[in-house]
Amino acid sequence: MRLAVLVLGLLLSLVTGAASLAPIPPSNRAALIHERLTQANLNRDHVMVVAHRAGWKKDGVIVRAENSFVAIDHAASTGVEMVELDVRRSKDGVLVIMHDETLDRTTTCRGKVKDHTYAELRSCRLVVEGEQTLTDEHVFTLEEAMLHARGRILINIDNKLEPEALVEVADLARSLGMPDGILLKLAVWNAERLQLARDIRRAIGPDIAFMPILADDAVTEPAFIDRTQSALSAPAAELVHWYRDSSKPVTTDGGPLLSPLARAVAIRNNTHLWVNTYPITDRPEGMVAGGRGDYLALSTGRPEDVWGFFVERGVTIIQTDEPEAVIRWLDAQGLRRNYMVGS
Template identity: 35%
Template sequence: MTRKTRNVLIATALAAAALAGSPTVAPAVAAPPSTFDRIHDTLLRHGQGAPLMIAAHRGQWRDAPENSLAAIRHAIADGAEIVEIDVRRTRDGHLVLMHDETVDRTTDGTGRVADLTLAQIKSLRLKQGLGGSQAPLTEHTVPTFEEAVRTVQGRALVNLDKGWAVREEMYEVLRRTGTVDHALFKGSPTVAEAAAFMARDPEILYMHIVDDGNADAVGTFPGRQPVAYEVVFDDPADPQVQPATLAKIRDTSRVWINTMWKGLAMEYTDEASLRDERLGWRPVVKTYGASMIQTDNVEALDYWRDGGNLDHYGRQPGNRSIRIEAEDFAPGGDGVGYHDLDPNRCTVARLDEGVDICDLEGAIAVNWIRAGEWLKYRVSVPVTGVYDVSARVSSPYSPAGTVTLDWGEDTSAPIRIVTTTHHEAFEVQHLQRRHLTKGTHELVVRMNDNEFQNFNLDHLQLDRVG
């Protein structure tokens, strides 16, 4: 039953009761709105006061394989109202979730989706996270589109990427499952083509993608308008982000902006936001009027949306956490504050020194780490206690590297750095639990000799646990 039908039935029951005039029959009372009703109603609100909505890019791939049913469930649990999925057609005409044209990156199989049957694709296992040649296999399998929409039913919206060419097939699945109002179609066809598709069913939700080449499409839709425009820009002078154009969008629709990597919204990325909200999400919302953000950092964006200070995100309250940025190694140069074995591949900080400090989609990190290198840090401990030592790292390789933590008086056993499945997929990994006294300590992070080393280090963190 659709929302419209349900409301009509409630209204009819109320009217019948009123006409009967019976004092012994209580009038029907509408049930409180469901989670999905609230999300759907929020989607249809636009303008300056529209609340920010979060879209999870390929689901929550940090907790489950991208485009998996588990990734969809995790995204919703972590605060996303919308889950972006990628839809492709198999050789025998079924719709499945897959970002790439081939299954190579994300599964243990090979070949184009369009050349494989559903049975062949269902026999494959998905790889962890964002996949890749060295990502571990999981027990998850490739979902069908129908399985995906049944997973979100009553809980969230799905944003349908890669799917405009199969919109008719997707619509039929949605119609059959009663979930047309759960799906946000998207594309950059002609206005006439998009308007004709929307006219098929008043419950169809459509988002029009605009960039430099078609910004003049804004405001030209006849009749019913798109519920949102996905605005892609790499320069503040781009026509699609001029104040008058954005205001025209907000008059009838929502503004959707992507912050996963550079070039989608200039330099305003998720990782830049984690460094400083003024480098990412804040201007995306305040300057460009985004009321929907697609992100790879669902939990952090949800925390910020709720008023959280990103300076505190991922840290314990008070003085229980000590964070040391990877680029803040000790002064003194090579052999004193660090040891680096290869020529600089990139340098965005400490330009007169030899450490590879790179910008990875907004994260400032030490990169191109190799066996035999080391970094020295001075750690100021405010309170004596037991601390968990962790590192925020990224790497597509498995194993990604092996380090030891040298505190001067003793050195840890070798510690493995585990793959995160992508160079830009940073995650926090626990390294050691250690008792530290109040005062300043020296810590040398050594990349072990005779071990494969290829990971990126964003920061170290010590969290007091006792």
Template identity: 45%
Template sequence: MLRFALFALLTSASVIATPLRSEPGRAAEIAQRFSDRRVAPHHVMVLAHRGGWLENGKPVRAENSRAAIENAIAMGVEMVEIDVRKSADGELVVMHDSWLDRTTTCKGEVERQSLRQIQQCRLVVEGSRPTMETVPTLRDLLLVARGRIMVNIDNKLGLDAVAEYAALARELGMERDVVVKENIWNESRLAAVKSALKPGVRFMPVLADDAVRSPGFATEVAESFDSTALEIVVWRQPDAPTLDGGPLFTPAMQAAYANSNQHVVVDTLSIVNTPGGLLAGGRGDRLGVGADLPGEAYGFWLDRGATMIHTDEPKAVIGWLEAEGRRIPYGLTN
């Protein structure tokens, strides 16, 4: 049982340095830090959205691609978020949209195409050029990541797919490194997710404050799973940046976070087809990178208990965190 309390306010680290990027044992230390926040309490972890595809607000790599993951590893990201769908013949493929049109050279619904058809498509840097990469399967990208970086699966399928993720993670020996997340918004959804979870993968519940307004329910969710992180989506304050963080960052919630060994993951990315100011209460990547006010964006959430940033701008976020002394090099905490 987890206590729903996740992190004390971060203080500056005494060491400012570039993380060691790919030395042997780093992946195991990432998993250790993710499992136990006390291992490096002043260190803020970074989760790269869709593998890490943006820089300064512009697509520079194909999302959910091998190239994106390789780049994330090179820059020192701890975890990449990827999206999983299924082909017509039941293969797990990595694709954000339900259609191929935006991110590949092909058109049509993913679920209506066989794996063979899908793998004839090349990934596209959005709004720009095709790459030489084909659409990867989940197995493909897990093999790229294995022993190097953790993987967060955004499940675009039903809860039944969790068993497939768990089986694949066990087969590849990645039980510690694969984290599946699911949004939870009410009691019936909570019960459904609990019954769907299978041994073989870690789990991270997601709470969004457009649906969850009660600290009591948030506490119940966090105490219902043997997870080491809770992802929080702040949607409120469309007209101006939030001043208090909203209902999931009340003083009582912050105090609860401070007493827990869980990570608090805050989403600072923007969502396709929604006003960018909504996510992170207007204190996300668009403010931190687009307006060059990282302290008003990322610093705001760290001051309220966040220990992990889920971002479209991992390069900029890591650079700012290092300058603030909030990154502890790997290899120094064993």
């Protein structure tokens, strides 16, 4: 695997020529990220990093308000390619950024997001969970988030609404001149769900990146993965490798979604393989990554058993709660390329 990566990197350097040392202006960085996202087969020597909830943790400790401008800024400054933001709707129909159904955990307000007008939500200050440190930020809209991130970093939309809301998100991005600034996604597990995804993909339009989420409790056949990626013209496939019993050993092979056949399908469709190594509250560590989560990498001092395990199986996008640690490890392995002119 490492030899193949080195060979591919050499070939790419011959094709693209020597990289200039002139850095890309911040306003152009997002366009380059989008290019790497949509050209997987030309960028398999570079592993992209997505900051879960915009990047709220460091070494397992919550240090920033999740889904905050401060988190977005920090992610962009540390080289992260995408921030994951959670989208909900206010009582008066405004798309806002909030992970939970309620405001209780992450703001100074109480109650359900959908029961408050946006004017009311603006009075809700964001807090750093744990110590409940009050911040200067308030609940903000998806539009404000897009404008804040524009040109610097992509937004990975975690839609907490009906699937059709993705069309509204796409229309908003396009109205802001940011069709290449977001990534939309939808869980797909059977033919009926794939048809829904195709309908939404058609309504969204081909200029906005859209990908399936595939979980191995329902999707196990490479033929279905192939059909899904091809039908959606997907630049990536987010893979969920379930691990529900912490008393059992962690995954040894990555499951059916990371099999050699599945990787061949990804190459055939010019698609990135994406895994999530962040934890889920009150669930076994690494629940969506076969038990190989961020905590295991940090607690054992063996990141190769987590992030390295998935890279060896063809993964080129990692969504994590520990973006700084992941980037540091990838850099040490030669698995990152700077966003420079000609790189």
